[in-house]
């Protein structure tokens with residue numbers, strides 16, 4: 134019989150084994166023994182590396198992906214039916230069972246209905262070491278927790294991440310839908326209600342619980358998990374709401390421009406690009422096909438967005454025109470109004486005794502105005518920004534008319550506001566109908582509010 138020692142294994146595998154052994158309170162040798170024993174017994178929960186790929190490719194590539202987290206409650210048995218109902222809707226389902234859930238249903242039964250392996254461990258040797266939970270979190274359009282126990286809700290509200298389910302909940306950017314299920318006394322408890330209020334404030338959606346008989350004899354009240362079909366309907370509504378700009382094309386400009394004086398010097402401004410990039414990211418998350426034309430910024434390209442990097446205003450205009458036709462264009466870039474009339478081909482020399490060179494400026498193209506006033510391929514909705522330091526509303530209204538755009542998002546960028554380069558923004562939306570003040574909010578929230586408004590406008594005038 135061939136002999137194999139732990140020392141012969143590669144470093145990554147050794148590290149995984151060490152972690153796994155530590156978790157189970159065993160020596161590495163005992164851990165290996167238990168893995169081999171389980172494999173020899175063909176224990177159903179033992180992961181089979183080939184299975185996920187085969188099963189996962191079986192679903193249509195464009196199917197919406199639901200990650201179902203099954204918590205540990207008697208209602209877990211209904212979640213097996215929920216898997217079936219979600220799949221009937223053409224959704225691609227992945228499933229996580231918490232440790233407590235496995236007291237009620239097995240990974241084998243859930244896996245048989247999902248048609249793929251289910252996930253149970255934060256550190257899973259069959260998956261790419263500890264990035265497994267990040268990938269699960271990212272590769273979901275919606276996370277459904279059913280049943281959501283009082284304990285899972287408390288951990289989620291508190292930002293815990295000590296097992297696979299809670300780590301995924303903390304890492305996901307997708308909408309989360311909770312289907313709570315617990316005893317009515319636990320549901321009514323102040324701690325649960327406090328956690329619920331926190332989760333609602335964090336934007337987490339809820340379906341149920343319903344009123345009715347409890348598993349405990351003679352107990353009635355709110356706490357029964359919503360029926361699978363109710364959960365599927367809530368999930369479908371969230372998935373539809375999440376993509377209001379599906380099929381729409383959008384152009385966003387962002388960041389400053391750099392206008393060369395000579396090959397090493399340039400004129401610039403303090404724009405960070407945070408607002409424009411947040412808008413591009415939110416539009417992509419809402420399903421739009423987004424082209425972001427970005428001046429030089431220190432930000433990563435937003436995921437799912439086609440980013441075109443430019444330096445000068447003239448390059449930005451050319452890139453914006455190339456992105457047409459689009460349904461919506463948002464001009465968030467802080468474009469330099471002027472550039473050097475004749476940028477030196479060589480570095481300007483400081484010559485002792487000679488006069489300081491005069492910097493003659495010439496006007497840059499106005500990208501917003503030229504796209505807003507196009508005779509052909511004018512986007513349906515053209516949106517500009519107005520960074521003002523005084524008379525914000527009046528200046529923004531005048532700017533809207535002068536540039537020929539549909540909406541202006543005006544903000545006060547006087548130094549004391551900290552908006553330029555900061556993470557928060559206070560916007561006044563100016564349209565043909567008048568103006569409205571938005572409360573101070575993060576630049577991400579401004580982006581989300583704007584995307585909602587754009588989706589509404591396109592819905593009203595399809």
Ligand code: C5P
Nearest residue numbers: 464465466468498499500501517518519
């Ligand atoms: O004229 P002002 O710079 O205040 O206008 C601001 C708005 O116009 C912003 O939406 C900005 O992106 C856009 N703009 C532009 N091209 C310029 C100047 C401003 O697209 N050259």
